[in-house]
Amino acid sequence: xxQFLSINDVPDPVSLVKEAMAIKANPYAASHLGxxxxxxxxxxxxxxxxxxxxxxxxxxxxxxxxxLNMDKDGWQLEFEDGSVMNNSSQEHIREAAAxxxxxxxxxxIRTFPSLVNREQDYSERVINGFVNHxxxxxxxxxxxxxxxxxxLADWITVEEHKKTIRPKVVLSWAPHPKALxxxxxxxxxxxxxxxxxxxVVTHPKGYELAExxxxxxTVEYDQNKxxxxxxxxxxxxxxxxxxxxxxxxxxxxxxxxxxxxxLTNNAAFMxxxxxxxxxxxxxxxxxxxxxxxxxxxxxxxxxAQAVLKAILER
Ligand code: SN0
Numbered sequence: 001x002x003q004f005l006s007i008n009d010v011p012d013p014v015s016l017v018k019e020a021m022a023i024k025a026n027p028y029a030a031s032h033l034g035x036x037x038x039x040x041x042x043x044x045x046x047x048x049x050x051x052x053x054x055x056x057x058x059x060x061x062x063x064x065x066x067x068l069n070m071d072k073d074g075w076q077l078e079f080e081d082g083s084v085m086n087n088s089s090q091e092h093i094r095e096a097a098a099x100x101x102x103x104x105x106x107x108x109i110r111t112f113p114s115l116v117n118r119e120q121d122y123s124e125r126v127i128n129g130f131v132n133h134x135x136x137x138x139x140x141x142x143x144x145x146x147x148x149x150x151x152l153a154d155w156i157t158v159e160e161h162k163k164t165i166r167p168k169v170v171l172s173w174a175p176h177p178k179a180l181x182x183x184x185x186x187x188x189x190x191x192x193x194x195x196x197x198x199x200v201v202t203h204p205k206g207y208e209l210a211e212x213x214x215x216x217x218t219v220e221y222d223q224n225k226x227x228x229x230x231x232x233x234x235x236x237x238x239x240x241x242x243x244x245x246x247x248x249x250x251x252x253x254x255x256x257x258x259x260x261x262x263l264t265n266n267a268a269f270m271x272x273x274x275x276x277x278x279x280x281x282x283x284x285x286x287x288x289x290x291x292x293x294x295x296x297x298x299x300x301x302x303x304a305q306a307v308l309k310a311i312l313e314r
Contacts, residue, residue: 001310004139013194020306027060034063040104041067044111050141057304079129097133106137113144115245137311147183150272151191152303157296167231173203174280175250176237185238186213202226206248230264235271256281268292
């Protein structure tokens with residue numbers, strides 16, 4: 001694998017899921033593969049799971065890691081070519097990416113969208129700036145529009161816990177007080193379309209995902225109906241794509257409660273975390289045995305490790 005920005009960089013997603021599960025069973029089998037290799041992790045935004053699980057994945061492969069919180073400790077980067085940098089931007093992506101490439105063998109980037117400028121966000125200006133000007137592979141740690149390491153971990157989790165060959169997986173929008181990226185939802189849909197599962201997406205009107213993601217996906221606007229016969233409920237808030245970055249609803253009728261879960265086929269509950277308790281999901285759903293949120297977070301190690309391993313082996 002030469003980079004990991006989306007599922008499109010993965011030649012065979014089914015094999016990658018199997019590989020991640022094999023790594024989980026035997027996490028130190030390739031503990032010398034990363035000897036004398038360094039993974040650089042650049043965070044333009046907050047992170048708990050991605051930061052720690054990706055460092056753990058690198059450690060399991062014998063790699064070193066360097067972490068830089070770009071938002072707090074880095075220079076403010078300029079992405080436009082030819083710009084006169086007499087304003088707030090302090091360093092151009094051309095120098096930054098070239099320099100980091102000399103210190104690191106793989107660069108991971110976390111960069112959230114502005115949720116103001118849709119065209120710029122969906123052009124993936126930041127992560128593509130690194131791809132274009134770095135001389136080493138780039139891994140997405142959640143970009144403006146996608147979160148592929150999360151989706152891979154989610155697929156592993158469904159695979160581990162499914163009770164039927166083709167489970168029904170429902171992505172449900174849920175309310176949230178803050179405008180959030182579409183990245184987790186976009187990416188989840190992209191990966192689940194490649195998985196051998198039945199996928200249904202449910203959200204209020206106005207929360208339709210961008211075309212490349214929503215294409216070919218069953219959308220059921222009635223959440224209760226969507227939940228019927230569901231084996232997995234994957235909750236996530238996202239802000240509107242069409243009315244870009246806007247919160248169109250905070251309707252608590254969409255909160256995932258035990259009553260909602262009772263409509264399903266005894267479904268497992270999933271969320272990428274961090275989750276706002278009693279806004280997105282009721283305490284009682286998170287605190288009983290059917291929640292897989294902690295297992296999903298554990299699988300972030302093996303999703304990152306499978307990806308790093310495939311890049312080291314390229
Ligand atoms: C991010 C998102 O993309 O939705 C990261 C998820 C992995 N989530 C948040 O920023 C939540 C912040 C909040 O205020 O709850």
